[in-house]
Amino acid sequence: MTALETPPTDAPATPVQVLRTEDRRVGPVVGKAVGYVVMTVAALGLLLPFVWMIISSLKTNNQVFTVPVQWIPDPVVWQNYLDIWTRSDMTTWLGNTLLLSVGVTFLQVFTGSFAAYGFARMRFPGRDLLFLVYIGTIAVPWQSYMIPQFVMLSDFGLANTLWSILLLQAFGAFGVFLMKQYFESIPESLNEAARIDGLSEWGIWRRIMLPLSVPAIASLTLLTFVNTWNDYLGPLIYLRSPELWTVQLGLKTFISQYNAEYALIMTGSVLSVLPIAVIFLLGQRYFVEGIATTGVKG
Known part of the structure; x- marks a missing residue:
């Protein structure tokens, strides 16, 4: 066999080749x-x-910062979870927070997906420029326009009502962006076939x-619900x-009243x-799947 010839493929592997193969297998595993x-x-x-935090909620006050x-x-103090309901208005706080979170989430998913369908599937002059301007509002901090917004809602008589929070967060540019990117990953041939069958644009969207x-809806729902639930500044200004x-405002008040009741504070948290x-x-x-597939063309 000359130097240019290669060994037959059915030749037994040498010890060096076996070691190299094992190294290639072990590397990814490690x-x-x-x-x-x-x-x-x-x-x-x-x-x-x-x-x-969970463990501290089951302790006495003296044991929290030991x-x-x-x-x-x-001992395990389960009584903390009973005392927090009797010594605070936790039922009202949680009820208001749940109402706002569910309401804002529903409105943002509805308006965001509806507007996203228009940007993704409808053709009209200035569509791309309008979308760019609308998405650009994400870069504008809320603190820069929250005072004019408060004055406007106060003039409408909506300050100190739950409607103020619902209307403030009923529309969100991020939700439109997220849903538009996902809509664009759906083949447009489905829309064309539906139009041929006589389905309206409302029916295609729904x-x-x-x-x-x-x-994508699950991702937007989760993000919106969490942000609304944890919001502190908005309720502080309007409610x-x-x-x-x-619950965020209530816990802040509870901490100021019972600043030494560390176990109860942890329980409320x-x-x-x-x-x-x-x-x-x-x-x-669904959250991971929605984020991973957003922006992937179909």
């Missing part, structure tokens, strides 16, 4: 293992404050686009009556975070 370890450590670091940290409460956009307070955690756990699959 990389994945290291990646999983790093992500696990990062996840534990992020979850540690929440775990401490050094070193007492990770297992002794019966074709929305059912095919469940991941002055105690019966209209959200757990109750304010629990609905968000449950909703995220239920919709995380």
